[in-house]
Amino acid sequence: xxxxxxxxxxxxxxxxxxxxxxxxxxxxxxxxxxxxxxxxxxxxxxxxxxxxxxxxxxxxxxxxxxxxxxxxxxxxxxxxxxxxxxxxxxxxxxxxxxxxxxxxxxxxxxxxxxxxxxxxxxxxxxxxxxxxxxxxxxxxxxxxxxxxxxxxxxxxxxxxxxxxxxxxxxxxxxxxxxxxxxxxxxxxxxxxxxxxxxxxxxxxxxxxxxxxxxxxxxxxxxxxxxxxxxxxxxxxxxxxxxxxxxxxxxxxxxxxxxxxxxxxxxxxxxxxxxxxxxxxxxxxxxxxxxxxxxxxxxxxxxxxxxxxxxxxxxxxxxxxxxxxxxxxxxxxxxxxxxxxxxxxxxxxxxxxxxxxxxxxxxxxxxxxxxxxxxxxxxxxxxxxxxxxxxxxxxxxxxxxxxxxxxxxxxxxxxxxxxxxxxxxxxxxxxxxxxxxxxxxxxxxxxxxxxxxxxxxxxxxxxxxxxxxxxxxxxxxxxxxxxxxxxxxxxxxxxxxxxxxxxxxxxxxxxxxxxxxxxxxxxxxxxxxxxxxxxxxxxxxxxxxxxxxxxxxxxxxxxxxxxxxxxxxxxxxxxxxxxxxxxxxxxxxxxxxxxxxxxx
Amino acid sequence: xxxxxxxxxxxxxxxxxxxxxxxxxxxxxxxxxxxxxxxxxxxxxxxxxxxxxxxxxxxxxxxxxxxxxxxxxxxxxxxxxxxxxxxxxxxxxxxxx
Numbered sequence: 140x141x142x143x144x145x146x147x148x149x150x151x152x153x154x155x156x157x158x159x160x161x162x163x164x165x166x167x168x169x170x171x172x173x174x175x176x177x178x179x180x181x182x183x184x185x186x187x188x189x190x191x192x193x194x195x196x197x198x199x200x201x202x203x204x205x206x207x208x209x210x211x212x213x214x215x216x217x218x219x220x221x222x223x224x225x226x227x228x229x230x231x232x233x234x235x236x237x238x239x240x241x242x243x244x245x246x247x248x249x250x251x252x253x254x255x256x257x258x259x260x261x262x263x264x265x266x267x268x269x270x271x272x273x274x275x276x277x278x279x280x281x282x283x284x285x286x287x288x289x290x291x292x293x294x295x296x297x298x299x300x301x302x303x304x305x306x307x308x309x310x311x312x313x314x315x316x317x318x319x320x321x322x323x324x325x326x327x328x329x330x331x332x333x334x335x336x337x338x339x340x341x342x343x344x345x346x347x348x349x350x351x352x353x354x355x356x357x358x359x360x361x362x363x364x365x366x367x368x369x370x371x372x373x374x375x376x377x378x379x380x381x382x383x384x385x386x387x388x389x390x391x392x393x394x395x396x397x398x399x400x401x402x403x404x405x406x407x408x409x410x411x412x413x414x415x416x417x418x419x420x421x422x423x424x425x426x427x428x429x430x431x432x433x434x435x436x437x438x439x440x441x442x443x444x445x446x447x448x449x450x451x452x453x454x455x456x457x458x459x460x461x462x463x464x465x466x467x468x469x470x471x472x473x474x475x476x477x478x479x480x481x482x483x484x485x486x487x488x489x490x491x492x493x494x495x496x497x498x499x500x501x502x503x504x505x506x507x508x509x510x511x512x513x514x515x516x517x518x519x520x521x522x523x524x525x526x527x528x529x530x531x532x533x534x535x536x537x538x539x540x541x542x543x544x545x546x547x548x549x550x551x552x553x554x555x556x557x558x559x560x561x562x563x564x565x566x567x568x569x570x571x572x573x574x575x576x577x578x579x580x581x582x583x584x585x586x587x588x589x590x591x592x593x594x595x596x597x598x599x600x601x602x603x604x605x606x607x608x609x610x611x612x613x614x615x616x617x618x619x620x621x622x623x624x625x626x627x628x629x630x631x632x633x634x635x636x637x638x639x640x641x642x643x644x645x646x647x648x649x650x651x652x653x654x655x656x657x658x659x660x661x662x663x664x665x666x667x668x669x670x671x672x673x674x675x676x677x678x679x680x681x682x683x684x685x686x687x688x689x690x691x692x693x694x695x696x697x698x699x700x701x702x703x704x705x706x707x708x709x710x711x712x713x714x715x716x717x718x719x720x721x722x723x724x725x726x727x728x729x730x731x732x733x734x735x736x737x738x
Numbered sequence: 739x740x741x742x743x744x745x746x747x748x749x750x751x752x753x754x755x756x757x758x759x760x761x762x763x764x765x766x767x768x769x770x771x772x773x774x775x776x777x778x779x780x781x782x783x784x785x786x787x788x789x790x791x792x793x794x795x796x797x798x799x800x801x802x803x804x805x806x807x808x809x810x811x812x813x814x815x816x817x818x819x820x821x822x823x824x825x826x827x828x829x830x831x832x833x834x835x
Contacts, residue, residue: 235794240801297769300825301743301761309820309827310746312807316818317753317831428749 315424322426325375328722329423331706370675370726372689375708378403378421378718380428386417388712391701392442396449398704399423400430400466403718406438406457408698414438418454420466421718433464433471445493447507455488461511461527477527486514486564494570494578496520496592510570512580516562520592533590533598535563535582569612573619581609587624589636604632604641611655617662625652631667633678647674647685654700666709668700673711675723689721750829757815757830762786764824785819785828793821 159165173183197203300306319326327333378401386405394400399422406416416439419429438457445451450467460483462473477483491511509521510532519529564583571577576592577599585605588598607628615621620636629649632641650669658664663679664686674685691697691713699712707723751759751772758773766786771778793805808819814834820827 235798237794237797237801240797297763300763300769303824305822306825306827307743307746309822309825310743310750313818313820313827313829314746314750314753316807316809317750317756317829320816320831320833321754427753 314428318425318427322376325720326423328373329375329703329706329708329720368725370687371724372673372675372687372709372721373724375720375722376426377720378426378429379716382417382429382432383419383716386414386716387714388699388716388718389438389440390442391699391710391712391718392444392452393701393704394444394449394466395446401701401710401718402442402444402452402466403712404439404442404454405716406435406440416456418442418452418464420452431464431466431469433473435462436460440487441490443492443509445507445509446495447493451493453491453493453509455491455511455513457487459484459486459488459513459515461488461491461509461521463509463523463527475523475527477521477529480527480529482519482529482531484511484513484515484517484519488513489565490567492568492570495575510568510578512565512568514564514566514583516564516582518565518568518578518580518590531595532592533580533588533595535565535580535588566608567611569614569622571619572614572616579612579614579622579624581605581612581624581626583608585609585626585628587612587634600637600639602634602639602641604639605630607651610651610653613655613657613665615657615662616659617657623655623657623665625655625667627651627653631655631676643678643682645676645682647688648672653698656700656702658702659704660702660707666700666702668697668711670696673697673700673709673721675709675726686726687723753831755832757832759830760826760828762826762828764826766826769825781817781828781830782826785817786826789819789821789826 157165173180177183383403383405387407388403389406389408390404392402394402401421401423403419403421404416405419407414416435416437418431418433418435418439420431422430433454435454435456436458437460439454440457441455443453445453450465452464452466454462454464454473456462461477463475465474488511491509493507493509496506496508509523509527510518511521511529512518516535517531518533518535520532521527521529563586566581566583568578568580571579578590578592580588580590582588585603585607587602587605587609589600589602590598605624605626605628607626609624609626612622612624615623621642622634622636623631624634625631629646629651631645631652633643633645634641648669650671652667652669654668656666658666658675661677664675664677666673666675667685668674671691673689673691675687677686680686689711696714697711698714701710701712702708703710703720707726709721709723710718711721712718747759747770750756758771758777760768760771760773760778760781762768762782766782768778768782773781788810789805789808792808796803796805805821807821810817810819811833815830815832818829818831820829
């Protein structure tokens with residue numbers, strides 16, 4: 140019985156194998172030549188000769204006759220066959236060092252993440268990838284070998300990218316790069332690097348046009364250089380942005396650890412002007428926008444960075460509050476504030492400073508504490524535990540009152556209520572560079588008190604030679620016996636520690652002196668700010684006139700001064716919200732040891 | 739966060755000499771750009787190729803290292819590319835007035 144041939148059987152693929160048997164062979168090609176060395180070679184040769192002779196004799200021989208035959212020729216038919224087109228694919232492979240590294244270490248890391256699904260998706264993606272072209276082959280191979288989840292991240296939401304922290308960081312670096320391009324010559328001058336001569340790059344000042352330097356202008360420049368050998372200030376750049384326009388700069392401070400970081404406090408001197416204050420932390424790498432901006436409730440009067448914890452910035456304000464900001468975080472609020480403390484200042488805090496103080500009895504324990512002086516006449520020492528808490532170091536009593544007190548103490552000891560009223564408002568103070576338990580405090584009636592932090596009842600010394608409020612006192616960093624004071628009575632006085640009259644009294648113009656600072660580099664040099672001028676004095680050179688006088692732009696009053704610590708630059712803040720960085724040029728100082736000759 | 743990023747981008751775009759900025763994702767598809775469509779596509783495409791090669795070069799030398807920033811300075815301008823795994827930030831700045 141024949142098997143039923145079904146549709147399926149017909150469609151089945153049947154394999155047919157052809158093999159050789161003993162009688163049937165696949166290929167049979169008999170050779171047509173015989174080797175000369177073969178056994179029957181002679182016989183074959185003879186046969187060949189006989190056949191050749193036969194062919195020769197065939198012509199005109201009667202033995203042979205031509206005869207024709209007819210054969211059937213089958214009808215031919217052409218047949219066509221079709222098959223699938225043969226697809227050719229190019230594959231290439233690149234084995235780079237990092238590819239291999241990723242495969243080994245990436246696979247180890249992703250072992251925990253691998254599940255069945257991502258593998259499948261990886262495979263299907265790789266098929267799609269192969270059609271994109273040779274560019275993708277390296278990624279193709281890495282995905283098939285690892286089968287990890289990175290492909291899914293590719294399709295990340297664009298908005299997520301724009302909001303990520305990494306994006307913010309990249310933008311920060313980018314902005315600094317762009318600004319480095321713009322400010323390159325100025326920053327190079329600041330850091331005392333050689334400036335590349337030649338084509339002028341972008342200038343930050345829109346009004347100045349820079350041309351390509353030709354030989355003629357080069358000669359001109361050389362002449363100019365020869366002429367201006369007198370010490371001058373060259374303006375490098377200005378720290379200013381929209382936020383700070385129109386605000387008065389009250390104080391500036393460098394960060395103790397990062398010399399590129401500058402904190403600037405903005406607050407009005409006038410009590411009537413109650414605009415909220417601002418603190419901006421500027422980086423040298425970005426003069427167009429501050430790194431940190433802190434808005435304060437009231438005007439800022441003073442700033443200081445801590446030396447032990449360089450991220451702590453202490454800010455004193457016009458309502459007496461002291462706030463400490465932690466600069467490392469992006470947090471815009473202050474970390475600690477003294478507003479809840481019961482012993483806080485109730486009048487403007489004019490100066491804050493971090494200083495090392497002996498804590499233990501042995502004298503070896505040095506801890507850093509925050510000191511502040513305020514218009515309510517008290518100098519306080521603040522401790523930072525969870526919240527700010529303070530201890531009173533000193534009260535600034537007026538000289539007259541002290542004498543009266545001593546008389547009245549004998550008579551009546553109950554008159555304590557008067558002390559609060561008659562305190563002398565404190566304006567500024569400075570700690571001795573060597574022995575930090577001694578400090579000088581300046582007050583509103585022109586008296587300078589020398590005090591010790593171990594004695595909170597009596598002053599060590601009182602110097603009363605100023606006629607107006609003392610605005611700044613600074614110890615000389617090179618000579619521990621000398622200090623400078625400046626006041627609104629137009630004078631700057633140089634004192635020696637134990638002498639009650641000043642050694643030198645310097646006046647150059649009849650304007651109030653707001654700020655002074657010793658140069659950190661030269662022992663006999665200091666800078667001072669009058670209202671419209673910035674002066675640099677060199678006591679070695681002349682005690683009558685300042686060496687450099689720099690006028691402010693019309694209508695602008697300078698308010699604050701800061702020397703740069705490692706370079707020859709000085710920063711000046713004014714009342715239009717701008718901090719200008721000047722480079723001191725052509726300034727030579729003789730070899731002075733810093734000891735002022737005693738007159 | 740988003741507003742700060744926006745502000746920073748706006749500041750960058752407003753800096754002296756900056757011609758334009760392009761932000762694209764890891765595949766080179768522009769997400770955000772201040773240039774016109776043709777220029778954006780061109781910069782994104784060309785710089786993506788270049789950054790892939792540069793990244794490969796850096797990692798070939800030391801596989802634990804990675805490329806973070808690429809600056810291309812030419813006669814007329816400077817092209818700066820900030821790189822991360824997920825995105826690319828391209829800024830073009832003209833160097834002369």
